[in-house]
Amino acid sequence: MRRSRQEAAETRRHIIESAATEFCNNGIDGTGLAGLMAAAGFTHGGFYKHFESKEQVVEDALTLSFESMVGSAQRALSASADNRGLQTLISRYLSVDHRDDAGHGCPLAALGCEIARGSDSVREAVTIGFLEMVDLMADQIDGMPPTAARKEALWMFSTMVGAVTMARIVTDPEVSAAILRETRRHLIRPSVKSTDSR
Amino acid sequence: MRRSRQEAAETRRHIIESAATEFCNNGIDGTGLAGLMAAAGFTHGGFYKHFESKEQVVEDALTLSFESMVGSAQRALSASADNRGLQTLISRYLSVDHRDDAGHGCPLAALGCEIARGSDSVREAVTIGFLEMVDLMADQIDGMPPTAARKEALWMFSTMVGAVTMARIVTDPEVSAAILRETRRHLIRPSVKSTDSR
DNA sequence: TGTACATCAGTGAACGCGCGTTCACTGATGTAC
DNA sequence: TGTACATCAGTGAACGCGCGTTCACTGATGTAC
Numbered sequence: 001m002r003r004s005r006q007e008a009a010e011t012r013r014h015i016i017e018s019a020a021t022e023f024c025n026n027g028i029d030g031t032g033l034a035g036l037m038a039a040a041g042f043t044h045g046g047f048y049k050h051f052e053s054k055e056q057v058v059e060d061a062l063t064l065s066f067e068s069m070v071g072s073a074q075r076a077l078s079a080s081a082d083n084r085g086l087q088t089l090i091s092r093y094l095s096v097d098h099r100d101d102a103g104h105g106c107p108l109a110a111l112g113c114e115i116a117r118g119s120d121s122v123r124e125a126v127t128i129g130f131l132e133m134v135d136l137m138a139d140q141i142d143g144m145p146p147t148a149a150r151k152e153a154l155w156m157f158s159t160m161v162g163a164v165t166m167a168r169i170v171t172d173p174e175v176s177a178a179i180l181r182e183t184r185r186h187l188i189r190p191s192v193k194s195t196d197s198r
Numbered sequence: 199m200r201r202s203r204q205e206a207a208e209t210r211r212h213i214i215e216s217a218a219t220e221f222c223n224n225g226i227d228g229t230g231l232a233g234l235m236a237a238a239g240f241t242h243g244g245f246y247k248h249f250e251s252k253e254q255v256v257e258d259a260l261t262l263s264f265e266s267m268v269g270s271a272q273r274a275l276s277a278s279a280d281n282r283g284l285q286t287l288i289s290r291y292l293s294v295d296h297r298d299d300a301g302h303g304c305p306l307a308a309l310g311c312e313i314a315r316g317s318d319s320v321r322e323a324v325t326i327g328f329l330e331m332v333d334l335m336a337d338q339i340d341g342m343p344p345t346a347a348r349k350e351a352l353w354m355f356s357t358m359v360g361a362v363t364m365a366r367i368v369t370d371p372e373v374s375a376a377i378l379r380e381t382r383r384h385l386i387r388p389s390v391k392s393t394d395s396r
Numbered sequence: 397t398g399t400a401c402a403t404c405a406g407t408g409a410a411c412g413c414g415c416g417t418t419c420a421c422t423g424a425t426g427t428a429c
Numbered sequence: 430t431g432t433a434c435a436t437c438a439g440t441g442a443a444c445g446c447g448c449g450t451t452c453a454c455t456g457a458t459g460t461a462c
Binding site for chain 1: 225312314352363366369377
């Protein structure tokens with residue numbers, strides 16, 4: 001039974017959204033197309049009416065994940081005054097909530113090592129999203145020329161990805177919390193220094 | 199044709215070693231038992247003469263990976279004077295060589311997100327190895343009480359894992375190199391401060 | 397605006413393939429006397 | 430020390446299963462007149 005163009009577009013979007021959650025929760029290799037379509041409320045036969053291959057839905061899901069992460073980061077930043085916005089962003093990323101909800105979190109923390117082994121087009125799409133987040137953060141770092149700020153944001157975001165990944169691996173809850181806490185302390189202190197200390 | 203006990207033990211060890219490389223290169227889900235045994239020079243039928251399940255060889259391979267990483271780190275540290283040992287360790291970890299040779303590198307950088315979704319016993323084994331590396335690094339941080347040094351090492355190593363993971367994802371070679379370089383700069387500077395600056 | 401036909405979103409069954417696991421078989425090793 | 434038998438490391442074929450992908454079919458939507 002054919003659906004209207006608008007309905008079909010909504011279906012596609014819905015599949016991509018739930019695919020992003022499935023991938024982040026179970027991994028890319030760990031998510032089958034049947035399960036992916038079931039999670040979206042469809043049978044798996046219809047998959048190829050929307051995508052050319054599994055690879056394509058991976059690419060679309062990762063792109064959408066970054067768009068929503070960048071979007072909510074932008075909203076958080078414009079909602080808060082001064083350089084507190086960056087601190088809020090970092091604190092949220094390095095929170096226990098984010099650690100415990102991979103499905104709705106950063107795709108780099110959830111799928112980093114799988115993406116590293118992925119195709120060029122997947123890595124390309126992820127690189128674009130990563131650099132958008134980096135630029136967003138760099139804009140919030142004051143007391144630094146733009147080039148230096150970008151370099152600073154580059155390592156800050158990589159550090160955040162590593163911290164959440166490790167906090168998810170470690171079995172001791174105290175060590176896990178300590179990783180997040182210590183990383184927060186190191187990343188937030190420097191940018192405060194210019195206004196607080198001395 | 200039965201082999202001697204010693205031969206069998208050597209075979210087992212050899213399978214674990216090549217499994218570690220295979221996992222780090224192709225992922226845990228991405229490595230089949232047939233390929234794993236073929237890489238070790240055997241047919242896949244003999245796998246269950248040495249291991250109870252795929253899960254067990256994963257655990258053994260990760261444990262061995264950490265042992266060899268911790269071992270070579272210890273050798274590097276004891277070979278160099280003062281606190282230069284820690285700098286050498288960090289520089290090597292954050293090198294282009296390590297980035298480009300996942301198979302013989304740190305299992306956390308190569309498999310972090312897969313391990314995070316792994317079984318408790320796999321995560322437990324990895325946590326032990328992670329904390330050994332952390333303690334090794336903490337011992338090299340001077341001008342800090344042991345508890346603080348351990349916390350410092352905790353976030354430093356997480357940061358290193360994140361940097362190598364991101365450097366492997368990013369498609370732009372300059373950005374990839376910049377991630378490693380900036381992370382090196384931030385991690386090496388503080389420990390030098392106590393002897394160099396002021 | 398109404399009718400006739402082509403299009404295609406979604407279903408459900410099927411495809412070949414590689415996965416983890418099992419098993420009968422082999423012949424050299426280990427053990428018991 | 431020598432002989433007879435049990436053990437078991439490694440082989441190669443087979444198992445059921447879930448994977449990504451394909452396809453015939455359906456009926457509502459879109460298009461042409």
